Amino acid sequence: MTIQLLQGNHACARGALTAGCRFYAGYPITPSSEIAEIMARELPRVGGKFIQMEDEIASMAAVIGASVGGLKAMTATSGPGFSLMQENIGYAIVAEIPCVVVNVMRVGPSTGIATHPSQADVMQARWGTHGDHPIIALAPGSVLEAFELTVKAFNFAEKYRTPVLVMMDEVVGHMREKVDLPDAGSVEIVNREMPSVPPEWYEPFGNPPSDVPPLAPFGEGYRYHITGMLHDPRGFPTERLDEIQPWIERIFRKIDRHLDEICMWEEDSVEDARVLIIAYGATARSARQAIKIARARYGRKVGLLRLKTLWPFPEEAVERAAEDVQRVIVAEMNLGQMALEVERVVGRKKVVRVGRADGQMVTPEQIVDAIRAPQPQAVSLRVAVPW
């Protein structure tokens, strides 16, 4: 296709359209609004629907409704809206409704700083909605990847009947880069499985060998019940012990058995590395710059593990990459969130947190300082955040 200078938010919207998204409900919020703008313009042209809702609670509800109606559906927001969406994200997890939620992260908590970047919603992505549940969350690090991972998000949502979160930061969302987006025909698209049985035999929450029951769209003769209450294979509320535990185990299992496919990461200069940087999103670009500086100027052997999937946490990849290094630096635009997961996997002693929460990118210099520091100053946030 044609080479163009495109914004991350634009590429995300294009990814959604390529993946087959035909419904968007949302409430505009900086720094995600371009996604809504583009979807509002483009969806009607391809026979889709765009609705601006009264708030983010309703937006998420509309997305769920559209998906049950048979369309691939999405919304995009930022921290304050993401908070409002949590209840219905939980509903979508429990009702096993495929959908995509994009969060272009800005500084929080609360209204925070609307126009400045952050990566401080990554733990909220994991546990923002209550109760035990699995979740898939992806973090693009470039404009091209905003396209690619949005397509992936729809594919995972459809394949595993679950909400998928795209956790973009403002830098990636608003950054313009030279990209050559792939043609629609060359992109792998996954569609949800439809029931192959007649309506009277259909179990919308059954337990097939794949662990993902087919999803019948409403209005095509399959009458079934959907609820946020824990339910039996037909969708009706249940408190039967022999139905609840198997159900919750299944919704975890349907994700866990596909970690090989879902957990995505990229390694850079790790072969001879004595220090490993773990980063995601725009911060991984600071890390790559830091590696160039540390290797060229100071002869330090440093490598990068860039996480494209945040949840489920790619713990095997982290464990393997961190095995032979002396120090693991976790760089992120927060004061240590994914660092907690890294510490869980590799132990606290090796881990240095390099973070900031002032709406600025982690700079390459900050990371280079952490590489050169004589002692890994683990855990202490104050010490690890010199600026």
Add this chain to the structure above:
Amino acid sequence: MDTVRQAARRALEDRLEIRLAGEGGQGMILAGVILAEAAAIHDGLNAVQTQSYGPEARGGASRSEVIIARGEIDYPKVMAADLLLCMSQEACDKFYTQVKEDGCIIVDSTQVSRLPSHRAIAVPFTQIAQETTGRRITASMVALGFLCGLTGVVSKQALEKAVCDRVPAGTEEMNLKALAAGFAEAERLRGNGSEPVCT
């Protein structure tokens, strides 16, 4: 001693860092987008453009950062600018320290009265815009033309194409006129033997 042009060309081999700083409403972000598009799409280089601004539609600090390189670009922000354009006193006061030793500072002398250094190149962009197009808002295009004419980071043709693709429909001619005025100013400066050098 290199001329600004030679220094910019040398920086391009690794990464050339440009910061365009001013106030909201002056067109700094649009100027950055046009510069990045000229480099990336029309001149076949690599470019990344980012921005930083407040919640206001007008006023408040606003800046755009463009990294241009022949190879891949990692960190998308300016570490130390090769080229700094200041369209307001506040931008000048804030960013003049974050410039490379052989970097170049260009200021709009219509807006900036206190120069940070005798090496800063002062051109009355807003005044030129007013005289050329009658619209002060085209000062960003005058500045962009000057910056590119002086440094040669992107070709004039590339910049003209990018301007036509990115400015609001119907304003192409006015913006091209402003751009040309900027190029002419750079030519004048280079032609009269006072081409700035980096020490």
